[in-house]
Amino acid sequence: MTLHDIDKQNVKVTLQTKIRHGSETETYELVTFGTRMYKGSDLYLQYAEENEAGKTQTTIKHKTNETFLLRNGAVKMRQLFRLQEATNGHYESIYGRLGLSTTTKKIQHQWDEKKKEGKLILRYALHMQGSEPGQYEMTISYKEEA
Structure with missing residues (x-):
């Protein structure tokens, strides 16, 4: 492998999002396929x-x-998550563009070389157009596909 080659791996991705607002929790899950690489x-x-x-x-x-x-x-959507900082971004859909602000409480990444799987966890408070819809926890699990 030369320095110009990028090690791109096919992965199965499971995205789980938990949204807490007061005493209520909503959970969403998406399973899809993609790639993982390092630069x-x-x-x-x-x-x-x-x-x-x-x-x-x-x-x-x-x-x-x-x-x-x-x-x-x-x-x-463009959003930067920086540990213990409030950062601004935006979300745009057919309904228009919304300003976002997140205060990131946790960023955790782990990789298991034996199992060829990893997990990235983001926990943050999300403010949209000045309101606070809730506390979010996004877990992105990924596993190399053979």
Whole structure:
């Protein structure tokens, strides 16, 4: 392998989102397929999400204490998660564009070389247009496909 080759692996991705608002909790889960690669020590996960609005391509760039989420397609979103910091971003759909602010409480990444699977956990408070819809926990599990 040369320095110019990027080690790109096909992965099965399970995205689970828990939203807590007061005493109520909603949980969403999506299973899809994508790729995992590293550029230097930065982890990149890419996968497609599809729903009634259409197809959205998602890219996650993770490095220690910082994760960047980028969505393009039916939904457009840019959000930076930086541990213990409030960061601004945006969410855009057919209904318009909303300003986002997140305060990230936890970023945790683990990789099991034997099982060839990893997990990225983001826990954050989300503010949309000034309101606080809830406390979010997003768990992105991924496993290499043979």
